[in-house]
Amino acid sequence: xxxxxxxxxxxxxxxxxxxxxxxxxxxxxxxxxxxxxxxxxxxxxxxxxxxxxxxxxxxxxxxxxxxxxxxxxxxxxxxxxxxxxxxxxxxxxxxxxxxxxxxxxxxxxxxxxxxxxxxxxxxxxxxxxxxxxxxxxxxxxxxxxxxxxxxxxxxxxxxxxxxxxxxxxxxxxxxxxxxxxxxxxxxxxxxxxxxxxxxxxxxxxxxxxxxxxxxxxxxxxxxxxxxxxxxxxxxxxxxxxxxxxxxx
Ligand code: GLP
Numbered sequence: 001x002x003x004x005x006x007x008x009x010x011x012x013x014x015x016x017x018x019x020x021x022x023x024x025x026x027x028x029x030x031x032x033x034x035x036x037x038x039x040x041x042x043x044x045x046x047x048x049x050x051x052x053x054x055x056x057x058x059x060x061x062x063x064x065x066x067x068x069x070x071x072x073x074x075x076x077x078x079x080x081x082x083x084x085x086x087x088x089x090x091x092x093x094x095x096x097x098x099x100x101x102x103x104x105x106x107x108x109x110x111x112x113x114x115x116x117x118x119x120x121x122x123x124x125x126x127x128x129x130x131x132x133x134x135x136x137x138x139x140x141x142x143x144x145x146x147x148x149x150x151x152x153x154x155x156x157x158x159x160x161x162x163x164x165x166x167x168x169x170x171x172x173x174x175x176x177x178x179x180x181x182x183x184x185x186x187x188x189x190x191x192x193x194x195x196x197x198x199x200x201x202x203x204x205x206x207x208x209x210x211x212x213x214x215x216x217x218x219x220x221x222x223x224x225x226x227x228x229x230x231x232x233x234x235x236x237x238x239x240x241x242x243x244x245x246x247x248x
Contacts (some may be wrong), residue, residue: 001210001223001224001226001229001230001231002231002246003230003231003233003238003241003243003244003245003246004230004231004233004245004246004247004248005233005235005238005245005246005247005248006232006233006235006248007235007248008198009198009234010042011234011248012042012043012196012198012232012233013042013045013046013196014042016040016043016046016130017043017046017047017050017056019128019192019194019230019232020032020194021055021056023127023128023192024056024061027127028060029060029062030060030061030062030127030128031061031062031063031123031124031125031126031127032061032062032064032127032129033063033064033065033126033128033129033130033190034064034066034084034130035130035131035132035140036065036066036080036084036132037132039132039133039196040130041087043130044087044088047088047092048091048092051091051092051093052091056092058093058094059093059094059095061094061098062098062099062100062123063089063094063099063100064100064116064119064120064126064182065080065084065100065102066139066140066141066181066182066187067080067102067141067180067181067182068080068081068102068104068179068180069104069176069179070104070109070154070176070178070180071104071105071176071178072104072105072176073105074101074105078168078169078174079104080101081101084099084101100116100119102152102180102181102182103180104176104180106180109154109180110153110154112180113151113152113153113154113180114152116180116182117152117182117186120189121189125189125190126189126190126191127190127191127192128190128191128192128193128194129192129193129194130194130196131187131193131195131196132195132196133195133197133205133209134160134161135160135164135201135202135204135205136158136205136218137205137209137217137218137219137220137221138220139184139187139195139220139223140181140182140183140187141157141161141180142181142183142184142219143155143156143157143158143161143219144216144217144218144219145216145217146183146184146216147183147185147216148185148214148219149183149184149185150183150184150185151183151185151186152180152183153180153183154178154179154180155178155179155180155181156177157176157177157178162175184222187222187223187226188222188223188226191228192228192229192230193223193226193229193230194229194231194232195209195223195230195231195232195233196231196232196233197231197232197234198236198237200236200237200239202233202237203236203237203238203239203240204240205218205220206231206237206238206240206241207240208220208221209221209223210224210241210243211241211243
């Protein structure tokens with residue numbers, strides 16, 4: 001595992017964009033796995049800057065988002081589809097039909113989850129998966145206790161995650177209690193993974209993920225088995241690590 005420690009959130013986004021841009025150069029078409037939340041915002045800002053500067057072309061990029069709330073229409077301002085349009089897709093030359101977010105309004109959720117997984121496999125898999133991490137070690141919406149081999153499916157959110165995400169809603173009761181999420185097994189199939197984390201409030205989760213045992217209590221710890229994972233984290237987030245790391 002590669003651990004890159006950066007001084008702030010802006011550097012975190014730039015460094016992650018560098019890693020992905022380097023990989024994009026090797027392929028004529030590229031499949032990205034994308035995350036929502038506040039963490040990847042600096043990465044998406046950097047993608048937009050590079051796209052506008054003519055340094056990064058999204059016309060042959062296909063994306064698959066990690067997760068979506070069950071019961072929120074794509075037009076709902078807290079849906080992850082809305083978030084992605086607002087923060088990335090509407091600002092780069094990506095074809096909207098090549099952007100995929102799980103369908104939280106599907107009538108048959110199980111079938112739509114299987115279909116999502118199949119689409120990823122049929123396109124040849126994800127070239128680069130972007131991840132954030134929850135304070136409890138979750139990735140996507142794979143909460144503690146999730147099967148480490150899980151594929152895309154519906155999950156019930158923990159009270160901790162609902163409380164953490166309540167800041168984006170008017171009140172806690174408005175936060176959906178379920179979500180569709182790619183599984184940990186889906187993430188493990190990605191060719192490369194970059195996990196971003198910033199802030200002292202993520203230091204415990206990052207420590208457990210990197211230096212704790214591989215265990216479903218910390219879903220991100222499964223990445224210890226991945227062949228190509230890079231953590232790009234801020235100094236305050238790395239404060240508890242004992243492993244050697246690169247400093248940028
Ligand atoms: C959310 C998302 C995750 C995200 C995490 C951290 O619940 N489902 O994909 O990584 O929580 O969010 P933030 O980046 O806002 O701290």
